[in-house]
Amino acid sequence: MKPHMERIGALNAALVLFEWDDSTLAPPMASEQTAGIVGSLSAQLLAESTDSELKELLSEAERRSDLSPKWKAIVKEMNRQQRSLEKIPPEEYRSYRELLARASSIWQKAKKENDYAAFEPVLRQIVEYTRRFAQYRREREENLYDVLLKEYEPDFTCKDLDNFFGLLKKELVPLIRRAKKESEKIDDSFLHRSYDVEEQAKFNRYLAEYVGFDFDRGVILESEHPFTTNLHNKDVRITTHYYENLLESALFSTIHETGHALYEMGVDDDLTLTPVGGGASMGMHESQSRFYENVVGRSRAFWEPIYPRLAEAFPEQLKDVSLDDFIKAINKAVPSLIRTEADELTYSIHILIRYEVERLLMEGQVSLEELPRIWADKYEEYLGVRPTTDSEGILQDIHWAGGSFGYFPSYALGNAIAAQLYFHMRKEMDFDGLLREGKISQITEYLREHIHRFGMTKSSRELLRETTGEDFNPEYYVAYLKEKFE
């Protein structure tokens, strides 16, 4: 089985590298021709993954009772991939991957030019492929969205999510209204002063390293939409995005992506190049990024030792800003339009909106033309703000251009998992004390020990139960937000 695994892993890695390259470096005119290369590699990956010899080996292995936990997980994951892929006609899969390879630059241009009409035909095709593939894949009367969820959150179904988002809607929408009144009094205008981008880049590099990013095993570049990717645990790459008039944006993108990176860097050497070398689920992955971004990165204790350095990097812009002013400003919770810039309190409502829109799309209950309006209506209903352009509405996220339908809920689950871990960790260690002393590595060590190193050999809820002694429980998340914002 190993030779198969290796070939699959290598083709996967090549696709990862092409995607990274496309988002960071590739010249503007390259994508059309490069799409053909990516299409061919994807087709080769599909052929390898659904190879009949491999299929036999896998079903044999599945029946064996003497497999180590590692190999059991590998066989399970490869079987899952195999079964999911073999139902898709190779030619359709290839066209789909070629479409995706072109889509992100079309989306990028459309967003820049506020031109939903330019992206709509591509989006329509991606939605059609996604629905069709989910139909191929579904078992019996399974909900199409549940089929998508399995790719990202094997431990969660729509029913779980409906409950989860139901709780959030009930608890957070009123909390957001109350917090808004207080928050509006906070002056965060200094965050919008002019911050030299080169200087920001320097500080963000320092910040990533401070949080624990290892430049011997990682790279930071810029991209339109910050993301993390990796070839293995010794090559982990993150991007951030600098805005001259939004100091906060790059700071928290950097910390967020560093959280993802620490997860990947923390996977055991023994697992990293195998099919179970990634995170337990996307929600578990997002729990780590959101944990570092918010629980750690928006706390006073975190900034105490390093705020002076930030103030030094921008002596003019921050001369009249105390640490307390800064902490208040980065925790200001006022509903806004852009998910990636959203405060911690409203963030999951952005996700709720996307979850509802995606459900409608997958159920075929909505036409692509109506999408911008539906999007805007939901923002108005839940957050009391309404986008006036598509760039700040329906076009803001890269996910759909990448075919990642069903991914968004992982962000909200990640927030909830992060809060659950945090409540537990506070009992195990002097959390704020460690932050105040700059000892983030001890917090990371705990997470590595309990979560990172296992890769995908344990599921997200399994890890939660083993770490916190309790199944997934979103009440902690609500409690965390109430504690912070009330």
Place this chain on the structure above:
Amino acid sequence: MKPHMERIGALNAALVLFEWDDSTLAPPMASEQTAGIVGSLSAQLLAESTDSELKELLSEAERRSDLSPKWKAIVKEMNRQQRSLEKIPPEEYRSYRELLARASSIWQKAKKENDYAAFEPVLRQIVEYTRRFAQYRREREENLYDVLLKEYEPDFTCKDLDNFFGLLKKELVPLIRRAKKESEKIDDSFLHRSYDVEEQAKFNRYLAEYVGFDFDRGVILESEHPFTTNLHNKDVRITTHYYENLLESALFSTIHETGHALYEMGVDDDLTLTPVGGGASMGMHESQSRFYENVVGRSRAFWEPIYPRLAEAFPEQLKDVSLDDFIKAINKAVPSLIRTEADELTYSIHILIRYEVERLLMEGQVSLEELPRIWADKYEEYLGVRPTTDSEGILQDIHWAGGSFGYFPSYALGNAIAAQLYFHMRKEMDFDGLLREGKISQITEYLREHIHRFGMTKSSRELLRETTGEDFNPEYYVAYLKEKFE
């Protein structure tokens, strides 16, 4: 045959991207694990390239008489690759590629630390593989070095090269001695003042664009050793390397690599993603880079319109330097130790030395331990200078770490081809006049029309004959150097 061609092309492109990434971006600790990925992709490429169905299709196609010139060239090239690869045991090939994927970072470190002993074991293995593979590949009593040459210069044999280098040795060694006396009087100390690297990067970007590099279809980054690579004609990548105290270095690296890039950008759309989408030969490729670097880039006419801009970028450093001072300095011809920094007159002698060393290595007439001494002796004999460290001697070039034995002669052939093209083009256009008016694009257009667009569908000597009306003739090169340096 197309599906085979596409799969092979895509795997090749993935390997190109991994190599580019490794030289420019990848984190220091990545290479060991990434080598496994590259090894697997190479093994897949080998399997695809030697596939038995493809073999049949190719020998069928070879017998057909109705193929277009394009397809005839494709079949010929794929057959060549097939025959060359099928003789190598797959496991050996894979280990070799994995070795190469690790070797460049080992070389880089060894060079930095002046530690030949650290590189020697790797070099030994690469030499062994190279000899063994050449033995597998050779037909009858063919010279091993001739087998290597076929990869880079199918139109040239050792016999041709012996004649060629014989001429150079006879004509250039005495010319170098004579020119040295004059050159030593030239003051080029201002080139070694302190030039801010960021400012250099800005100017070099401008310079590349001025020469014709199209940033919509290309990328420039930095790497230890400047090089050009490409995925297709709309994604061409070059690197350069900045030294604070060597203004000249990045300037001429940038122009050199831009010359390579213009070749790749100029290949017909119809050919670019096929097996004959590259340059006719490495010598023809180097002829283009050396043409832009030297014939164009070291001429007074080229700098006339843009020297003021360089002087503006470095007002302090160049305030007392006239255009004439600058031109003299960049054409100073004094024997030195580093090939990539060598002047135009001595350059091919650096190549001659490498050719002789490689011949010895391939004939097994030399032990790896002796190599630094042999290298130093040859420098002393031909150029009158002797390296005192291995970093400035045997370790200076990346080529052997990349397995490129037999490549070096292409640089010297490139110089000769460039001169031959130049003598011809002077008759066809007002060469200096165009340069003085900044109309480089007209020169590039001529080369595109006669050389670039054909990719590998014509051989290097065929292109030379069709363009200049004459077979390869190194006398032009000697005449060019005499005209310039006497």
